[in-house]
Amino acid sequence: MSAKHIVYHIPVCPFSQRLEILLALRGRQDVIEFRVIDITKPRDPALLAKTRGTTALPVLETPDGRIIKESLIVLRYLDEVIGGPPLRRKDPVKHATESMLITREGPFTMAGYLFVMNQDRDRRDACADKLLSIYRDINDFLLEHNPDGRYLFDDFGLAEAVFAPMFMRFWFLEYYEGFQLPDTPEYHRVRAWMQACLSHEATGQVTREEIVKLYYDYALGAGNGALVEGRSVSSFTFTPHWRDRPWPPRDKYGDNASDEALGLVA
Ligand SMILES: N[C@@H](CCC(=O)N[C@@H](CS)C(=O)NCC(=O)O)C(=O)O
Numbered sequence: 023m024s025a026k027h028i029v030y031h032i033p034v035c036p037f038s039q040r041l042e043i044l045l046a047l048r049g050r051q052d053v054i055e056f057r058v059i060d061i062t063k064p065r066d067p068a069l070l071a072k073t074r075g076t077t078a079l080p081v082l083e084t085p086d087g088r089i090i091k092e093s094l095i096v097l098r099y100l101d102e103v104i105g106g107p108p109l110r111r112k113d114p115v116k117h118a119t120e121s122m123l124i125t126r127e128g129p130f131t132m133a134g135y136l137f138v139m140n141q142d143r144d145r146r147d148a149c150a151d152k153l154l155s156i157y158r159d160i161n162d163f164l165l166e167h168n169p170d171g172r173y174l175f176d177d178f179g180l181a182e183a184v185f186a187p188m189f190m191r192f193w194f195l196e197y198y199e200g201f202q203l204p205d206t207p208e209y210h211r212v213r214a215w216m217q218a219c220l221s222h223e224a225t226g227q228v229t230r231e232e233i234v235k236l237y238y239d240y241a242l243g244a245g246n247g248a249l250v251e252g253r254s255v256s257s258f259t260f261t262p263h264w265r266d267r268p269w270p271p272r273d274k275y276g277d278n279a280s281d282e283a284l285g286l287v288a
Pocket residue numbers: 032034035036037061077078079080091092093094246
């Protein structure tokens with residue numbers, strides 16, 4: 023791959039991190055020019071014209087101007103066009119197996135995001151149960167295909183690049199919901215997989231502190247840079263930098279913190 027591809031993205035976005043993980047694994051961060059989009063501001067009409075009106079990111083623009091959307095598709099595309107050992111398994115049965123695991127990412131992501139965004143304390147247990155049922159399903163899948171390993175197969179591959187960013191985002195559940203995987207056998211295999219993904223050197227693009235601070239508004243039910251009632255700055259803002267802000271309150275069901283208390287205004 024010679025000419026540069028462009029990826030329009032939102033820093034800290036898990037879907038975009040999938041692509042960053044692939045580049046880190048290949049040591050080829052040079053092949054993509056990442057252009058940062060501020061989700062708290064109106065979208066540039068020129069970009070909207072390219073995407074034909076859709077706003078979800080990441081979006082990849084090929085050197086000849088074609089637009090490719092959806093992180094799983096962009097990931098598979100880049101896996102093919104960037105030189106080096108592919109993330110996807112070459113063996114057709116193994117590739118089918120990793121693809122079956124990847125079909126779980128949508129429901130998994132949805133369950134985690136609905137949980138963090140839930141504002142009704144009485145629905146908390148139902149949200150946790152839903153997410154735990156998916157963890158158990160993944161646990162069972164991993165036991166079926168590689169009972170004694172850490173990854174789905176021998177090493178970090180396509181399924182790991184897809185799930186690792188979500189395991190990291192779900193640090194917001196630990197912080198805002200006190201959610202932990204129970205220490206019982208039905209979660210041991212998925213916990214080992216999760217830990218292997220989180221400790222892999224190619225997944226270090228974001229930190230727990232960054233996620234907890236930026237996703238505070240999600241914990242109040244406001245996603246995608248939307249403003250929480252009574253606030254004038256989104257927790258997704260670029261300035262002040264998240265490092266310079268205090269940790270948000272853990273109790274998402276209590277009083278909402280102000281812009282000032284969150285360190286969002288000078
Ligand atoms: N299914 C999409 C989801 C992408 C997505 O939801 N991205 C979020 C950022 S994490 C986004 O762009 N939100 C802003 C918007 O949708 O306008 C993918 O895998 O690429």
